[in-house]
Amino acid sequence: MCYSLPGSRATSTVALASLALLIAGLARPQTPAPSAAWSATSPAATRWFSHVEMLAKDEMRGRETGSPEHRQAADYIAAQFKAAGLAAGTRAGYLQPVSFTSRRLLEKESSLALVTKGAAVPVTLGEQAIFGMRIDPAATVEAPLVFAGYGLQVPETGMDDFAGLDVKGKVVVYLVGSPAGVPGALSAHYQSAWVRAETLRRLGAIGLISIPNPQATDVPWERSSANRLAPAMALADASLGDSAGQQLSVTFNPAHADLLFAASGHTFAELLALAGNRQPLPHFALPTSVRAHVAVEKRAVESQNVVGLLRGSDPTLANEYVVLSAHLDHLGVGAAVNGDAIYNGAMDNASGIATLIEAASAIVAAKPKRSVLFVAVTGEEKGLLGSRYFARNPTVPRGSIVADINMDMFLPLYPLRQLMVLGLDESDLGDDVRAVAAAVGIGVQVDPQPLRNRFTRSDQYSFIREGVPALAMKVGAEPDSPEAAIEAAWTKDRYHAPSDDLQQPIDRAAAVGFTEVVGRLAVQVANRPTRPAWKPASFFRRFAGTR
Incomplete structure (x- = not known):
C-alpha cells in the first residue's frame, strides 16, 4: 500500500525547496x-x-x-x-x-525454588524472579549454584571471575556490572548475552541467574516484571543463535537477592557496596541449589x-x-x-x-x-x-x-x-x-x-x-x-x-x-x-x- 501524507515529498513544493537547500549543504x-x-x-x-x-x-x-x-x-x-x-x-x-520462533512462558504451570539442605523455599515468580525466554529452557532443572561475581572473564586485563570455581553442570549467579579495571569497550563486549553464553558453554555451566544492579538499571523492576509474560523470540535459523547449551535463565529481583546468599557468609548489601565502587567481587560456591520447572508455548512467527x-x-x-x-x-x-x-x-x-x-x-x-x-x-x-x-x-x-x-x-x-x-x-x-x-x-x-x-x-x-x-x-x-x-x-x-x-x-x-x-x-x-x-x-x- 502506498501512503500519502499531508506535506509529503511527493506533493509539497515547499518540501522540495527545503530539500534542495539541504542538498546544497551536503554538496558543500x-x-x-x-x-x-x-x-x-x-x-x-x-x-x-x-x-x-x-x-x-x-x-x-x-x-x-x-x-x-x-x-x-x-x-x-x-x-x-x-x-x-x-x-x-x-x-x-x-x-x-x-x-522466528516465539516463546511464551506458561507461568501458572511453572515454578522456581531454592533448595538448601533438602529444604525448598519457593520463589515467587514476578515479585522475586523472572524466567528468561530468550533461551530455549529445559523443562526441568535442578543444579547447584555458584556465585561468580560479575560473571566475567576478560583476558585483556587478566580478570577471571571463574578462577578456582567449578561450574560444570551448575547454574552461575552473577551481579550485573564490571570492576573499574575493565575499560568501557571491554565491559560492554564481555557483558553481552552472546559472550556470556559462550563463556558458560566453554566452562560447562548449564544456566545463569542474573541480579540487576539497582544503582544502574534503566527499567525499574516493577515495569519489567509486569511485562514478563510477553513473548520472547529467537531466530528460527539455529546457527544464528547465541544460547546453545543454556538450560535455565533467571533474573532475580535485587530487593530479594539475599535469598540466594542465605548461609553463604555473605550478604547482598555487602556485594552491592563493592559493586557500587566498581571494586572486584568475591566468587564462591553457594550452599544452595535451584529447582526449576518451566512450561513454554512455542509458535513460528515471520x-x-x-x-x-x-x-x-x-x-x-x-x-x-x-x-x-x-x-x-x-x-x-x-x-x-x-x-x-x-x-x-x-x-x-x-x-x-x-x-x-x-x-x-x-x-x-x-x-x-x-x-x-x-x-x-x-x-x-x-x-x-x-x-x-x-x-x-x-x-x-x-x-x-x-x-x-x-x-x-x-x-x-x-x-x-x-x-x-x-x-x-x-x-x-x-x-x-x-x-x-x-x-x-x-x-x-x-x-x-x-x-x-x-x-x-x-x-x-x-x-x-x-x-x-x-x-x-x-x-x-x-x-x-x-x-x-x-x-x-x-x-x-x-x-x-x-x-x-x-x-x-x-x-x-x-x-x-x-x-x-x-x-x-x-x-x-x-x-x-x-x-x-x-x-x-x-x-x-x-x-x-x-x-
Missing part, C-alpha cells in the same frame, strides 16, 4: 548549515514528525515483531523508500522476510526487515555499501501503566525510522560514489535479531559492506548542540563525524555513561560482530547539565513504557538537525577514497578478520 560540507533550517515549524520538521505519528499512533499497537501492525509499518516504510527514489533492496522487493538501495555513482566504488540502519519494531501491547497498555515507541524507535526516511531524499540527490543501503530492521527489542539476520544474510555480498551508521532512540528532547557518539574512537568513522559536526557548528562527545553498555545494546553491534566499522549517534548533553537531567527523567519514566508516545515533549528542530547530520555523514563516508577502518587500538578491530 565545510559550510555550516543555516540555523533557520533547523526550525520546529519548518516543512522538514513537519515531514519528520508525520512519520513518527504514523508509526507510533495507537492504531499501530506498538509494532510488535511479527504482528499485522508491524507488517503495516514495514509496508509504509517501503512505500516511503520508493517515494524517496530508492530501489528495492532485495530480489523480491523491499521486504526481507525473517523467520516478520520483515525493509531494505532500500541507492546505487553509487562511481563505477569503481558502487560495489561497496554504506548501511544506514534503524529498528522499526517496539514492544506491542503490554501491562497497563496509568490505564495505557500500548507501548507506542515514539522515540524508541519511530524517531530513528523517521530520520532514516527523511535522510534518504537528500542522500539520493547528492549522488554519493558508494552505494547506500537503508535498512529498517525487525526484532531489535527481542535481542537485535533482525539486524543479526541481515548482517549474516545481507542482500549484497557480505564483504562489500564497509560501514554501518545506526539510529536508535536518538532522543531529540532538547536543542542539538552536540552529538553523543557510541563508538566515536573505535574506528575512523569518528573522524568523519567530527568533520561533519564541525561543518554545522556542533560539538561531539563520547558516551558519558559507558557502564550502560549502549555500544553493544543496539543494532550496530550485529554489524560489528561481522567486522564492519559502525557507530550510533544521539543528541548529546553535558554530564550534570539540565539537558542530562531531562534525559535521565525520560529514561526513568518513558523508556519501554506506554508514555513513550505522541504526547511527550519533542524538540522537532533538534530532530531536523540530527537528520541533516545523518545525511551529511552518510554522503561523506560514501565519498571518501578509503574504506572505513577500525583504529589500531580498538578492541573491536579483532572482528575484522571474520569477514
